[in-house]
Amino acid sequence: MPEWNELRARLNHDLVKNRLLPGTARMIRIVSGSVLADPLETFDCTIATVWKETSPSLQVLFDTCESALSPRNYFLVEPLVHCPPSTMEWLPDIIHELWVERHDIPGWCNNGKLLVAEIDTAVPNARNLLELHPGETQSADLVELFLDLQKRTTNLSAHLSMIERKSLL
């Protein structure tokens, strides 16, 4: 469980919050004309390469969430590892069932995967549009596009933070 949480915290903090969100903010400034820089080059450096690194790890994170966070794991360590076989026969399973019901863990994972899929689509779309308008700044369409990408990235970050606040019980 600590490893999964570390991965979640690292992805959210190091990549989504500290690189992707500033990257989208910078792109908005560039395509709105308030900062002078090459849009495509900046996009590749600040968003495309970072997302390429982040997306597969997020997929793994959501795929492994239920098994990694399940309270069933507490029966593998002290003190519940000492429960007798008559308890082990049923308690870990019912505790897992109750936990899944209470926190809608599959729902959280599915929503996370949807958010990743949205960004998976949005990033190449944004790149295509930048290629169609090389060097273009002060473009309303591009500003709109990066505002949308920023919103989706913010939603992903909020979603990743949500599990932290969820009781693990």
Add this chain to the structure above:
Amino acid sequence: MSNKNKILIIDSTANRRKELCKLWSGDLGYEVVSSGGDDLVNFHDEREIALQNLVNNPPIACLLHQNDKLRFDDPERSKLLEACRRVVVFGGAGISARGDWPDRWSWIPRAINGKASANYRQWKQLADWFSSETPLPAAQVDLLSRGNEPRFLIAIHILCQGFLVGDRMRERLPTAVEQTRNRKWWCVPLVESAGDSLFKTVQSEWGPDMPDSLTTLVKWISEEPGYENVDLPRIVPAVKQEIENRLSK
């Protein structure tokens, strides 16, 4: 003099060093040699100890603050750390980062005070790991695996849930209700793990102001005189709720 249960604690922050020395010499029952970085002092009587004497008769373990490692880098003083069976570096702001240390050294993110501090049960486990001739793998030692979850509170919460869903399990497992009404349901895992220190362990995980319901349940589990009879159907839901409130803070 035997080397068994002697520990060297190196920390240039005097208050924290004193706290650690008190813990290891008091509750954990170790003979403690304290160092602020330069000196080597027997914590019990404040007697100075010569470096060579300690190298010849080394502690079984050393707790070393990561910022003070430099003070033991010179060839003479580094012999002391080499002579200790186990060296555990502590400190830092909680960010996982192993330093440039020998592979056999271990590392814990923060030792005392503040978020992610170790609790009594974790120190006790580390103390047993130091002194055991057949120690657990380091990955199973909470502090060394960086686990600092309040596992006893979580375990009690899980056992409370088992107690409360016993009825729901009646069809799947007719004996579930009977199992959960028995003291063994609670004491087999908890006492097996914590021994005589169950109450102290739970209390250290909870912190100050442990609620009456949890106190009563744990004392009943520990078979303390005066707690022979408890009204489980009344107390268990309250304990479950208290733990949920405590852990969601």
